[in-house]
Amino acid sequence: MKLPVTIITILTTIFINEVTPLNILGVFPYQGRSHFFVFEPYLRELAARGHNVTVITHFPQKTPVKNYQDISLAGTSIQVEGLIPVEKSYFTLIMIGVYLIGTGTDNCKALLANDNVQKLWKSEAKFDVVLVEQFNSDCSLGLAHKLGAPVIGLTSHTLMPWQLNRFGVEFNPSYVSTQFLSGGTKPSLFERIERVIVYNIFNTAFKYASQRTDESTLREYFDDVPPLEELAQNIRVQLVYTHHTLSGVNLYPPKIVEVNGYHVAKPKPLPEKLKKFIDEAEHGVIYVSFGSMLKAASTPRDKLEAITKALSQLPQRVIFKWEEKTLPGDYKNIYISDWLPQNDILAHPNVVAFYSHCGLLGTTEAIYHGVPIVGMPIFGDQPSNAAAMEESGMGVQIQTTELTTEKLLEKFKIVLDPQFRANVKRLSKVWHDRPSSPMDTAIYWTEYVARNPNFTFVPPTVHVPFYQFWCLDVLAVFILISLISFYVLKFLCCLVCRRKSKEVVKNANTKKKSKKDN
Structure with a gap:
């Protein structure tokens, strides 16, 4: 008996699309919890879909997960939480640069010195794909090369300055945002100057202080690893934790794929006391958090007083992530805690605004749930996130240098306006509207990448020399042609003038001779 054509078609489709379990290695040598918090749901989902996932991390799973194995780096580095003061300055920017380079080279040494990591290449372990965090070090690319597997890059933020060239993303300070700096796509002249200086300093520092040091470390273990920048250009796909709805439109090549939002989980029930505080808020709730790396308690007292005075004058209740047991002053409308379930709070319909440092995780959760933001960026990608957030219509920003009670109240008045909040809800709807989910x-x-390991989509701009990229050779040709034309024209003019002069002299002599003859 013959099977109906439709059944045959369905069965064929199932067998063709059946996914063969992959052996996947994830390399996450950076000790930032907020970074790994983004990647963890993605890694767990890979395991849930039947792939064998081995993860090198500072944050091993507390409860074992099927198909998921950890290689722990815990204890080799200080975890980064609550270390950055809430104060924006060029000194902070410099210290962030020093911190990134220093931790990156230290992470490389700790990664390669780990016995279980060494077993991977000594046992010639086979992986279909290696997932590598692209942040403050390229050392993991050397490990992936030794293992002979194609690489997928991951970020929990926008691209770093030194990552633009390797992916063929044009840097133009007139409209391309730069990590660490504000200005968005419409920077002032001063902000453009800032971008050029910071971009070149960070690129130079990364090339000579980070990559050269990491290459030296890799040579202690391997003798056949190409230059790290060459390996970086060979990354098959880069999964960037952005989305153009929120982060703005970028001229990304095909190998860069935006996946912003896959870390946002289904909201869980709130603790009873916190739920009661939010439910009973007649005018809604404002949520205040400056993330895990910023220490809210380090806020200068004059700035903290400006913040708390502004919040106390609003009719809304306030939930404030605060590391100490008490908040200076007596504020009955403010609920404080050193830990809060941020995503679950933002998901509550009674939460009407989010006062944030504009870290990408919190900003993503805010647009997911349609909550407007008052952003106060401090360091890292926060200034560029805040600028993009404001340009998108998601919220407004205020700088610490201009922070006063009156100014902050003005900002809250904007985002608490019903029409502004309605626009944010519409923006959230657009953000959600995609052909497939971020995950x-x-x-x-x-x-x-596992199915097509030998294909690398490298944009031609990656290998174009500097002088060709900026068309300096073309410009030189036009200048040369202009100069030649100028001198030829000058020569001809001089030649004509000489002939005319000779004719004038000849005529004058002829006239003189005629007068003498007469």
């Missing part, structure tokens, strides 16, 4: 997109491209 499905990330998983698809992971499996795609």
Whole structure:
């Protein structure tokens, strides 16, 4: 008996699209919890879909997960939480640069010195794909090269300055935002000057202080690793934790895929006391948090007083992530805690605004739930996130240098306006409207690279020399042609003038001779 054509078609489709379990290695040598918090749901989902996932991390799973194995780096580095003061300055920017380079080279040494990591290459372990965090070090690319597997890059933020060239993303300070700096796509002249200086300093520092040091460390273990920048250009796909709805439109090549939002989980029930505080808020709730790396309690007292005075004058209740037991002053409308379930709070319909440092995780959760933001960026990607957030219509920003009670109240008045909040809800709807979910997109491209390991989509701009990229040779030709034309024209003019002069002299002599003859 013959099977109906439709059944045959369905069965064929199932067998063709059946996913073969992959052996996947994830390399996350940076000790920032907020970074790994983004990647963890993606790694767990890979395991849940049947892939064998081995993860090198400072944050091993407390409860074992099927198909998920950890290689722990815990204890080799100080975890980064609550270390940065809430104060924006050029000194902070410099210290962040020093910190990034220093931790990156230290992470490389700790990664390669780990016995279980060494077993991977000594046992010639086979992996279909290696997932590598692209942040403050390229050392993991050397490990991936030794293992002979194609690489997928991951970020929990926008691209770092030294990552633009390797992916063929044009840096133009007139409209391309730069990590660490504000200005968005419409920077002032001063902000453009800032961008050029910071971009070149950070690129130079990364090349000579980070990559050269990491290459030296790799040579202690391997003798056949190419230059790290060459390996970086060979990354098959880069999963960037952005989305153009929120982060703005960028001229990304095909190998860069935006997957912003896959870390946002389904909201869980709130603790009873916190739920009661939010439910009973007649005018809604404002949520205040400056993230895990910033220490809210380090806020200068004059700035903290400006913040608390502004919040106390609003009719809304306030939930404030605060590391100490008490908040200076007596504020009955403010609920404080050193830990808060941020995503679950933002998901509550009674939460009407978010006062934030504009870290990408919190900003993503805010647009996911349609909560407007008053952003106060301090360091890292926060200034560029805040600028993009404001340009998108998601909220407004205020700088610490201009922070006063009156100014902050003005900002809250804007985002608490019903029409502004309605626009944010519409923006959230657009953000959600995609052909596939962020998680499905990330998983698809992971499996795609495993299916097509030998294909690398390198934009031609990566290998174009500097003088060709900026068309300096073309400009030189035009200048040369202009100069030649100028001198030829000058020569001809001089020649004509000489002939005319000779004719004038000849005529004058002829006239003189005629007068003498007469």
